Amino acid sequence: MTFWSTWRMLRDVKRRECQSELGAECMRLKAIKSNTVLPQAIRDEAAERLHNGVPRYSRPNLILNMCQFTGRRRGKIKPYRVNRHIFRRLADHGQLAGVQRATW
Numbered sequence: 001m002t003f004w005s006t007w008r009m010l011r012d013v014k015r016r017e018c019q020s021e022l023g024a025e026c027m028r029l030k031a032i033k034s035n036t037v038l039p040q041a042i043r044d045e046a047a048e049r050l051h052n053g054v055p056r057y058s059r060p061n062l063i064l065n066m067c068q069f070t071g072r073r074r075g076k077i078k079p080y081r082v083n084r085h086i087f088r089r090l091a092d093h094g095q096l097a098g099v100q101r102a103t104w
Helices: 007-034 040-053 084-092
Strands: none
Touching: 007 040
16 A cells, blocks of 8 residues: 555656656756767767666656545646645635635
């Protein structure tokens, strides 16, 4: 049993950690690879390091936006990273700062 509610969430956390560690390096290598001013040998070396030296989990497009309580990927409230059901429950009980029930 893990701290996370699903194995998908655990994978996503590992991907986020890897992205935070290696994201800047990947961006630098991509910039070198696409720079047409540099010699071709340097660009090829950067492409090689980007392809072989960086883990697959460091790609930003593999990070999933999912609810941090349930692991549900649909119906999220982005600023809070929870789905709509959990958001409503937390807001009703006053557990979200600055959120209150609408009245008019």
